[in-house]
Amino acid sequence: MYWIGFDIGSSSIKAALIRADDGSFVGMAQYPEKEMDITSTKPGWAEQDPEVWWQNLCIASKKLISENSIDEKDIKGIGISYQMHGLVVVGKDLKPLRPSIIWCDSRAVDIGERLFQSAGTEKCVEHLLNSPGNFTLSKLKWVKDNEPDLYKKIHKFMLPGDYIALRLSGQCIATPSGLSEGIMWDFKKNDLADWLLEDAGIDSSLVPEIRPSFSEQGIVNKQGAVESGLPEGIPIMYRAGDQPNNALSLNVMEPGQIAATGGTSGVVYAISGQKNTNEHTRINSFAHTNHSSEHPRIGKLLCINGTGIQYSWIKNELSNGISYNQMNQEAGTVPIGSNGLQILPFGNGAERMLKNYNKGSRILNLNFNVHKAAHIYRAALEGIAFSFVYGMEILKNDGVNISSIKAGNDNLFRAEIFSKTIATLTNSQINIVETTGAVGAARAAAYAFGVFKNIGEATATDKVELTHEPEISAQVYQEAYLKWKKSLNEYLNN
Incomplete structure (x- = not known):
C-alpha cells in the first residue's frame, strides 16, 4: 500500500510515493522537465493558468504509477504541498475565471499597505501577526478594484493547493494555515479575519469551507480519478504551503x-x-x-x-x-x-x-x-x-x-x-x-489518516x-x- 504526495510549484509539478507501512520513499516523478511558463504582461506581474498545473499533475501522477509498476488501487490517499500566496478564483461551475496571480506578483503592494492603515496597524499586528502585504487577500482586492465585472462572477477564491484539491474532489476547502499565509486568519479569535475582509470590501461567503491541515479535505471523485489516474474514493488528508510543508518534511x-x-x-x-x-x-x-x-x-x-x-x-x-x-x-x-x-x-x-x-x-x-x-x-x-x-x-x-x-x-x-x-x-x-516536499506531503497525509503516531515516526526512514x-x-x-x-x-x- 502507498500514499502519494504532490508538490505544486511554479516551475513544475512533483509527485512522490511512500510505503504505507513505514513511510519509506518509493519513487518520484516530475512534469514538465523544463520550467512552466510565467506570464508577465506588465512589469511586476506574474500569472499562471491553474489548468496547466492540473494537466501537469495528471501527467506526473500517471508517470509515477507507471514507472514504479504499481497498481493505482493500492494508493490509499493524498497530500498536497503548493506554492504559497497565490490567488485562484472560480465561478459557480468551479472553473477558473482568470489566470492565477502567483506568489511573485507584486501588483497588490500598495493595496496591502492601504489595508494595513485602514484596518489599523496595531490590530493587524496583534491579530494577524502581519501586515496584509502583497498576499492573497490584497490580490483579491486588486481583482475587485480593477476587474469588477469578473469579481461579481466569483463563487469562491482559493490558494493554488486548494484548486488542485478541488480538481481532484469537486469540493472547495481551505485550511487555517492557508488562510494565514493569505493574511486572513485572526490568531486572537482563532478564526477567519472577517473584519479585514469587510474592510477590503470582500464578501466572506467567497471563502471556502475551512478544515484543519491534517484532516479529510475531500474525496477523489470519478472525474478526478479518470484524469489523474488515481483511484476514485481515496481521501485528500493534508494540505500546506511549500515552506510550512518543507519544515514538516524535515x-x-x-x-x-x-x-x-x-x-x-x-x-x-x-x-x-x-x-x-x-x-x-x-x-x-x-x-x-x-x-x-x-x-x-x-x-x-x-x-x-x-x-x-x-x-x-x-x-x-x-x-x-x-x-x-x-x-x-x-x-x-x-x-x-x-x-x-x-x-x-x-x-x-x-x-x-x-x-x-x-x-x-x-x-x-x-x-x-x-x-x-x-x-x-x-x-x-x-x-x-x-x-x-x-x-x-x-x-x-x-x-x-x-x-x-x-x-x-x-x-x-x-x-x-x-x-x-x-x-x-x-x-x-x-x-x-x-527529502522533498512531495515526499513530506505524502507522509503528512498518512499521519493525518492515523498510519503514524507523529511526523517523527513518519519521517523515521530518512x-x-x-x-x-x-x-x-x-x-x-x-x-x-x-x-x-x-x-x-x-x-x-x-
Missing part, C-alpha cells in the same frame, strides 16, 4: 527548530510557540501545519532574495566554467574573512528583512594585489552565510530560541564553508536530510546525510561577521 514541528533552504533565494523558517511578533516589517508569521489555539505553533518565515542567485551569477560570469564543487574547494584555500574582502549578497530585488532596501549587491575592500578568484568565492559564501545569521538574529528578537537547524539537500548547505560558518556563529548543529558541527573556537568567525555587519549597516544608512 520534521521541524516544535519551538526552536529551524528549516532552512538555500536555493535561488534563501529561506529560514523557524517555529515559535508565541502568538506575537516584534518584527512584522521584516518577517512573516503563519500558522504552522500543527498550530492550534491551545498549542500555538507559529512558522516565522524570513526570506533572503540574494543568496544562491548570487553564487550562480559568480559561477556563470566569473568562474571560467568550473563547477560549484571546484569553486567551494578553491574557497577553502582562503582564510576565514577572505583577507578583508566582503560581499553583501543583496542584488535580487527588495529585501524584506532589510525593510525593503533595494540598492543592489556590494563587493567591498577589493585589493588587486591580494585578492584572487578564490577570495571572491569565499567572500560570496561567507556573505550569504552572514546574511542567514543576520536573519536569525532578527528571529531571536522575535522570540525564537534556536535549538536545531535542518536543511534539505541543496548546493549551498553542502558547501562546508557556508554551513560551518552558520553553525559556528549560531552555535547550532546543522543536519542535512535527503537519513541525515551530512552534519555540520560548530567550530570550538568561534572568535575568527565572529570577528569576520562583525566586520561584515558593520559594512552592512553602513550600506543601509548610506
Whole structure:
C-alpha cells in the first residue's frame, strides 16, 4: 500500500510515493522537465493558468504509477504541498475565471499597505501577526478594484493547493494555515479575519469551507480519478504551503527548530510557540501545519532574495566554467574573512528583512594585489552565510530560541564553508536530510489518516546525510561577521 504526495510549484509539478507501512520513499516523478511558463504582461506581474498545473499533475501522477509498476488501487490517499500566496478564483461551475496571480506578483503592494492603515496597524499586528502585504487577500482586492465585472462572477477564491484539491474532489476547502499565509486568519479569535475582509470590501461567503491541515479535505471523485489516474474514493488528508510543508518534511514541528533552504533565494523558517511578533516589517508569521489555539505553533518565515542567485551569477560570469564543487574547494584555500574582502549578497530585488532596501549587491575592500578568484568565492559564501545569521538574529528578537537547524539537500548547505560558518556563529548543529516536499506531503497525509503516531515516526526512514558541527573556537568567525555587519549597516544608512 502507498500514499502519494504532490508538490505544486511554479516551475513544475512533483509527485512522490511512500510505503504505507513505514513511510519509506518509493519513487518520484516530475512534469514538465523544463520550467512552466510565467506570464508577465506588465512589469511586476506574474500569472499562471491553474489548468496547466492540473494537466501537469495528471501527467506526473500517471508517470509515477507507471514507472514504479504499481497498481493505482493500492494508493490509499493524498497530500498536497503548493506554492504559497497565490490567488485562484472560480465561478459557480468551479472553473477558473482568470489566470492565477502567483506568489511573485507584486501588483497588490500598495493595496496591502492601504489595508494595513485602514484596518489599523496595531490590530493587524496583534491579530494577524502581519501586515496584509502583497498576499492573497490584497490580490483579491486588486481583482475587485480593477476587474469588477469578473469579481461579481466569483463563487469562491482559493490558494493554488486548494484548486488542485478541488480538481481532484469537486469540493472547495481551505485550511487555517492557508488562510494565514493569505493574511486572513485572526490568531486572537482563532478564526477567519472577517473584519479585514469587510474592510477590503470582500464578501466572506467567497471563502471556502475551512478544515484543519491534517484532516479529510475531500474525496477523489470519478472525474478526478479518470484524469489523474488515481483511484476514485481515496481521501485528500493534508494540505500546506511549500515552506510550512518543507519544515514538516524535515520534521521541524516544535519551538526552536529551524528549516532552512538555500536555493535561488534563501529561506529560514523557524517555529515559535508565541502568538506575537516584534518584527512584522521584516518577517512573516503563519500558522504552522500543527498550530492550534491551545498549542500555538507559529512558522516565522524570513526570506533572503540574494543568496544562491548570487553564487550562480559568480559561477556563470566569473568562474571560467568550473563547477560549484571546484569553486567551494578553491574557497577553502582562503582564510576565514577572505583577507578583508566582503560581499553583501543583496542584488535580487527588495529585501524584506532589510525593510525593503533595494540598492543592489556590494563587493567591498577589493585589493588587486591580494585578492584572487578564490577570495571572491569565499567572500560570496561567507556573505550569504552572514546574511542567514543576520536573519536569525532578527528571529531571536522575535522570540525564537534556536535549538536545531535542518536543511534539505541543496548546493549551498553542502558547501562546508557556508554551513560551518552558520553553525559556528549560531552555535547550532546543522543536519542535512535527503527529502522533498512531495515526499513530506505524502507522509503528512498518512499521519493525518492515523498510519503514524507523529511526523517523527513518519519521517523515521530518512537519513541525515551530512552534519555540520560548530567550530570550538568561534572568535575568527565572529570577528569576520562583525566586520561584515558593520559594512552592512553602513550600506543601509548610506
